[in-house]
Amino acid sequence: MFTIGDFAKYGRVSVRMLRHYDALGLLRPARVDPVSGYRSYEAGQLARLNRVIALKELGFSLEEVGAILDERPGVAELRGMLRLRQAELESALAAAAARLAEVETRLRTIESEGTMPTDEIVVKNLPPVRLAEMTGVAAGYAPQEIGPVIGPLYEELCSRVEAAVVVPTGPGLAYYEEAADTAPGSVLVHAGLPVAAAVHAEDLGGAVRIVELPGVERAATVVHRGSMDDVLPTAQALARWIDAHGHRSAGFARELSLACPEDREQWVTELQEPLAP
Numbered sequence: 001m002f003t004i005g006d007f008a009k010y011g012r013v014s015v016r017m018l019r020h021y022d023a024l025g026l027l028r029p030a031r032v033d034p035v036s037g038y039r040s041y042e043a044g045q046l047a048r049l050n051r052v053i054a055l056k057e058l059g060f061s062l063e064e065v066g067a068i069l070d071e072r073p074g075v076a077e078l079r080g081m082l083r084l085r086q087a088e089l090e091s092a093l094a095a096a097a098a099r100l101a102e103v104e105t106r107l108r109t110i111e112s113e114g115t116m117p118t119d120e121i122v123v124k125n126l127p128p129v130r131l132a133e134m135t136g137v138a139a140g141y142a143p144q145e146i147g148p149v150i151g152p153l154y155e156e157l158c159s160r161v162e163a164a165v166v167v168p169t170g171p172g173l174a175y176y177e178e179a180a181d182t183a184p185g186s187v188l189v190h191a192g193l194p195v196a197a198a199v200h201a202e203d204l205g206g207a208v209r210i211v212e213l214p215g216v217e218r219a220a221t222v223v224h225r226g227s228m229d230d231v232l233p234t235a236q237a238l239a240r241w242i243d244a245h246g247h248r249s250a251g252f253a254r255e256l257s258l259a260c261p262e263d264r265e266q267w268v269t270e271l272q273e274p275l276a277p
Contacts, residue, residue, distance in 0.1 A: 131192030153191035176252035
């Protein structure tokens with residue numbers, strides 16, 4: 001038998017915590033002296049203490065811990081709970097990291113307001129282009145919503161083009177539309193590569209379409225350097241320029257990939273925003 005102090009030492013918990021577990025009925029002492037009220041514990045009770053601590057650390061309330069222990073879970077069941085909780089925590093960490101990245105992008109946008117030279121913005125004609133494209137739906141137009149959709153689309157499209165021994169006639173071009181028959185705010189993402197007239201959809205597989213993207217008479221364009229995760233300051237500078245010069249946007253900006261090295265911070269992308277007549 002161990003005194004409550006010794007049992008707390010071997011269990012790596014506090015005496016106060018053991019008293020709390022006793023009060024809740026989670027871990028009763030093996031014996032309580034009827035005169036002094038001193039609690040004594042047996043070595044075998046360390047197994048239950050370990051389960052209480054493990055389940056508590058997994059995020060279960062003490063009430064839930066008691067209910068689980070009443071069902072006498074085995075080691076395999078506890079391991080399964082641990083893996084499930086591990087996946088939940090990893091998901092929460094990824095979501096928190098994404099939110100922090102979004103806040104950082106917004107802060108950089110605030111810091112860069114009014115610092116981008118407006119002489120970098122050029123109004124020009126965009127010629128029509130024949131594209132081999134694949135499409136997907138993003139939940140919204142924010143970079144963190146577009147990125148996970150357009151990245152895999154381009155990977156698959158480039159793989160199919162390479163397998164068909166087709167040589168694109170120019171850099172990749174992405175464009176966007178409001179997605180019909182989906183959740184409000186959803187965006188239809190088009191990932192395209194320009195191809196010659198001799199290339200047909202059946203050459204590239206059923207998921208690839210060949211489209212004739214019409215030209216644009218006037219588009220306000222600006223070059224963004226760096227990852228598209230950080231495109232917000234550039235896009236908003238373009239929006240402010242359009243408004244300041246009395247123009248009106250005629251849709252989502254197209255994105256012409258001028259350079260896409262492995263290091264995303266070295267990317268060069270031209271934003272092309274169509275202007276209303």
